[in-house]
Amino acid sequence: MSTFTSTSNSTDAKNGNVDGTMSATTMEATSRRPRLSGMTWLVWRQHRAGFWAILAATALSVAWMVYQRGQLVDFLAGYGYPGKDLSEAEGAFQQYDDAFRSVAFGLQVIPILLGVFLGAPLLAGDLENGTAKLVAAQSMSRTRWLATKLALTGLVVLVSTVALSAVFGWWWNPVKSEVTVMDWTSSDAFNNTGPVLFALTILSVFGGVAIGVVLRRTLMAMVVTFGFTAVVQLVWGHFLLSLGNVITVTTNKGVSSENAFPSLPKGVYQIDESYLTGAGDLLGWSTCSGAESDQARELCLKKADVVGWSVDYLPMSQMNGMQWFGASILFALTAGVVAFLFFWGRKRLV
Structure with a gap:
């Protein structure tokens, strides 16, 4: 027996191992890593392409807005703001104003895009291709399957929209009081900061899920969801100013x-x-x-x-208070949609 083998066996014996093998406790400690399992793993794996695409797009957008914020702060410092009025900057500020408006437009279409491409197919696809029947035949209940689907989807929507709205508000904050940049009551500013972006998006997504459950056809659900999200945006914009105290x-x-x-x-x-x-x-x-x-x-x-x-x-x-008041109304509507989904799902989600 070589010296190396002898030493190894001797060490293993001291540690309570047999034949130089790693103990079960050590193997458990080594392999213990946080990971998804069961129904959560199944749902994530099924929709991981869409989830990862949303999170990746969010990360890129956040990085770009952080860069733009740095550029804006440098410009304002060099220009002498707030000592000098931005109206005197003429065309020098135009590129920053254009950046605000282009990003604001992109953020405003997020509820529509996620409602149509994430919410509508979430369950409609399973009902159309028969996956729902397969899940119903397993030991897991339909309620748990539905809850896991909604919870993971809601978590992805929460992380992405909160990150985007927080960074957009941080970017806009240095010129927040300048109505010539963005009027705070406009949809560009009001809907893309605070809790409103998440509230509008989660209502659109879960509304799309409900439409998909009722129609049971993916393409039809996506078309109807597009109309639903557009109407939500129009109604929200119509009543926006009534959220405040004149x-x-x-x-x-x-x-x-x-x-x-x-x-x-x-x-x-x-x-x-x-x-x-x-x-x-x-x-x-x-x-x-x-x-x-x-x-x-x-x-x-x-x-x-x-x-x-x-x-x-x-x-x-009043902006912050109006946003939270309006968001609470949207959250209440979303809760109603979720209650409908569980009521419908217990009887007809197969």
């Missing part, structure tokens, strides 16, 4: 004198402005606009008893 400010210094118009905080979204009469009535700002001269206009306003302005606006300070 503030009204009035003056009684006339309408033509210096400082007659009320002073508004920076970054506000002005909803309406009207003439205010001595009796407290409101007249449209076009009142007396047909007067032939300034003197005639003054006489017209005096005859109408106009004493000042009334302005309705939403301050930027």
Whole structure:
């Protein structure tokens, strides 16, 4: 017996091993790694191409926005902002403005894209090709299968949209108060920061899943889901401003004198402005606009008893609260869709 063999056997014996083999405990410690198993592994493997594509696209987009943010900060520092107004930058800021708008557009189509290409086929494909019947024949319940599908899909959507909205908001933050860059009430800014992007996307995706479960045909489900997500975006945009509390400010210094118009905080979204009469009535700002001269206009306003302005606006300070309030409504609708899926799935998901 060689010295090497002798030494090895002696060492193994001291460690409680037999014939120089590794003990079961050591093998368990070596092979113990975090990994998916069971139904979670099955669902991930089935949809891993789509999941990885989403996560990879998210990583690339985040990296590009981080780079753009660095470029923006360097430009603002060299330009002397906020000491100098960006309106004086003329075309020098145009490339950064274009970058904001192009990325904002891309983020806004995420709910539609994921709803159509991730949500609609998620279960419709299994129902169409018979995979659902195979799963139902196994020991795992349909409820667990459905829950795992929704949970993994929701997790991927959460990670990707939260990362994108957080970095986009961080990129926009240095010029957030500049309405000429992006008005905070516009869909470019409001829908792509805070919780709104995730809320819109998860409703679109799970709505697509529900449509696929009912129609049971992948292509048809994708077409209907496209219409559904488009309607969601339109309805959301229509009611967006109603999420805030409108503030009204009035003056009684006339309408033509210096400082007659009320002073508004920076970054506000002005909803309406009207003439205010001595009796407290409101007249449209076009009142007396047909007067032939300034003197005639003054006489017209005096005859109408106009004493000042009334302005309705939403301050930027309400943005975060409006986003969470709106997102809570979208989350409630999503919860309703999920409840429908489990109710339908227990009886007809085969």
